[in-house]
Amino acid sequence: MKNGLLKSQCNKDFNMNIIDAHTHLDYMTHKYQANVESVICCSVGEDDWKKLINIMNSDKNVFGAFGIHPWVIESVKDGWENRLYDLLNTNRDFMVGEIGLDKYKPNMEKQISVFTKQLEIAIQLKRNVFIHCVGAWDKIFHILKQYQRNKLPLMIAHGFNGSDEILHKLLNNYNVMFSFSEIDKDLDSSRIQEIDENKILVETDGKSNNNLSELIDKIANVKNNNDISNIIYNNTKQVLQNE
């Protein structure tokens, strides 16, 4: 009996289940990596919505986030807000994403307007939100301040590369999780150390060479916790709940 227990402990990670917390439609043509049970696919623009729904209908292991990415705001078509609202309103399990602000992309004013409208829809329909933010957290904080904090959805900061000050502001004031990718070459162990293990997710961001099992091993080492794969799995399940 004792030996049996020890043996199963040694093989703890044999049944590692992984949910890729952030990918895109282009990844859907690749095979899933070993141990990846399901994926959250973030749309980029409205053109993705229908394609993503078709994939979700044929594969129950694909979960979808719907929205307009800051890189494509120039091409939004009139009435997108209503179409997004209706789509989410009729599909209770759909999340919102990928939305955000990017200082290296044009037309910040329009980015802010498109982001704010989507955040409002997410608040109204109580949906978790996948956030892309490059060099514009000050602007996002300014927008978030306009809403009651307890009404804000769970925000998933993907590929987070903000300063320590921004990290602490997020951790101390908002319901936020962070999804890490192995592509972040300088995956900073002190940063992983600072973030509570209940707030950590893993993502490929659509890159097929991004090995999530290896990434989870790295995080397990930093956290000195062999159970981290289960914790990350359960965190991602929580994201899928839309509360």
Ligand SMILES: [Zn+2]
């Ligand atoms: Zn992305």
